[in-house]
Amino acid sequence: MPESKSRPRPTKGPATTPSSKTQKPNAVWFLPVMxxxxxxxxxxxxxxxxxxxxxxxxxxxxxNIGIGFGIALAGFMMTTRWRS
Known part of the structure; x- marks a missing residue:
């Protein structure tokens, strides 16, 4: 009896989701402003x-303390968007 041809198995790789797309690095001004x-x-x-x-x-x-913390907090919030 002849043997059947084997099917190529799909390769298992990392799941591609919208969040796993390659992200662009930040603009040149981002780090100095942060x-x-x-x-x-x-x-x-x-x-x-x-x-x-x-x-x-x-x-x-x-x-004045609140203003200082607010300015610094804006910089620290920018760190959450940092990409290299």
Missing amino acids: VTLMLLGLVWIITYYISDGALPIPNINNW
Whole structure:
């Protein structure tokens, strides 16, 4: 009795989903802006503490800390989108 021809088996590879597509790297400006925001927030808070509340904006008192953290937080949020 003749033997039947074997079928080629499909190769098993990684599943291709929309999230596993190759992503483009970030724009050239992304890294400098991210680092600048983090450092600017840090400098804002340090300036407030060193100047004993006289700088950077004297009339808003402790809101200077919130502004500094907000600026730094914007930089840290950008790190979640970082691709190399």
